[in-house]
Amino acid sequence: MNKVFFKYIAKNFWGPFFFGLGVFMALMLFGSLFDKMNFFMKSSSGFGVFIRHLVYQLPYFAVKMMPMATLLAVLFALGGMIARGEWKAGMAGGWRPVEMAAPLIFCSVLAALAQFAIQETVAPAFFMRSEHIFEGKLRGRGDWQRLVKRDVSFSAGDEVFVTAHIFDGGAGVMERVLVNSYKDGNLSTEVNAQKAVWDGARRNWEFYDGVVIKYGARGEKPVTSQFRAFSGVAMNPPRDLALERLVPDGVALRDVLTRIKRLKAIGSPVTGETVLLYSKLAGPLANIVLAVMGLTLVLLIRMSRILSFGAALATGFLFWTFMIMGQSAGEAELAPPLAAGFGPALIFLALSFLGLRKAKVF
Template structure:
């Protein structure tokens, strides 16, 4: 039977991969095979539990009470699954290493390896390699797949319930700009300070609604613009304020003049539009979007939100490293002589360790948002503490 032309390259590639796999040390291949089953079981188990608690019950309630169509509920469930898969990767890594090494230790297979001179740290190396691969997979999921999937899930749910697209709305948009203030007298120097303060009650369907702009760019005059709506004009690179009033205040005499308008163009940055379009949840942002959002918040003078976002950015890098931490801890616990842990016990131990780790992460994250810790340390201290604990456990198991 003649083979298809497109099948031959696939077969050659498969044979090359098989040869490379067989070139790896037998010990590594054996231990990876032992960990694969518990790893897949852990991913399935933890994803099912977290998805049920986090999404399924809420969707069932919306179907029963709000009339959410079943097709929409199923689509939202599928789109939210990557986010819970990411959460299950570190848990599954801990469970896989703990169960695999505990079973091998309980059956004295690790004792046999020690009798022929294999060091304990060498047994743990395959687990760390697997944990490193899971860390990379977690980062890719968390930065490439999860933000867009969560974004699509929110839009699908809002559309199905008849609400406006969440990506097109933002509440209480505030943006402040600092720069040089024009002095009263030519050649004078008024220094630098706040030049404009832009506020909108809501950004919806491409429009700023309930807009107020305070202009302090001139030392001798302040200006207040109010408008029902404001729209960014790309061609003119200006904001068009619609249906509002402009108020001018003379700084020397406090004399005011005002005028109503139906359309008024004001030269200003489009940054308020970017702020309004930002997702409200950092989980819906990629690293690049989060960095852009942090820069906008910094420019707008919102130091608290900018600091919170800096912590979240560091956590996007620190979170995948949890796989490495749990891989080290799980293998160090399981590689101990005469260690025997059943699947149910491993699940329970994993839940306890995970709860303790996430509690510690929450505490450090809160300290970082408050400003007590630098964002880097707020995100990475749990990782450093976890790695240190894993090294201590490995040293104890090596005695």
């Protein structure tokens, strides 16, 4: 295809894309504003705090709305070409439909890369800031991430196992704690303390007011001693032990992989995290899927700009619904994690290609 024509078609994509992205983000912003206004009215926080909460959500809104903006851009760009007679002129000039659609698919790939970049860099940190403001300041819930746990048992390193009455991962404190340290599969050291505190400067746990029992070789009598302070057990820091409440939109792929590794280390199931991993990988692909869906809608159903906007909303939310349903099915172990993450996108893509084939694009 001629480069000038390629650039011309691609140029028609970006105007509707940014217009649609702005409109869709504004809709989500106003929806969030009215949804959470009640919490703001009941809190003592200033209006500036509430505005910061909404502003921090903007990258998250962009990630969620980019596929719908891509769909709208394809509908407007291709619909405009058909209305102006450029589609027929191109075909009369010897270009195949798939060649004239290629610039729009290329633009959808760029949109997918942009979404992935925002999803993995800016959006998680900003979304967590917005959650800290909403949960901590507007709702007054200090431990909304559930860093304080009671009567827990977990692995704290290689052959080190801990039982604690209270574990505060945020403060780095444990109360009524029992630590069993093994060597070559045999119990080596047992520490029973009233309290344990993480010393960030020395990078170790300090145990207070307790008893330490050191076990020797088989047949040897254990040696028991009391202590006011003890730090002879190598354990992981609190951040590696505290499994806070998972906030799916507040983590990047690397955070999900780290969480999966930590869960596997303590023998916990990782189904939900694995589904989230595949869902995050499949998310940006929605731009390409909905771009192909947009081509199908325009070529099979000729529609006005108003109808195109409505079609973008309806199709986008339908696709979004299927993505959420797939993720829920995966978390409930009704579907494999890979199918739960990528299944909806592949189904919509297959239906779109069937539509394009019916429209004789290829």
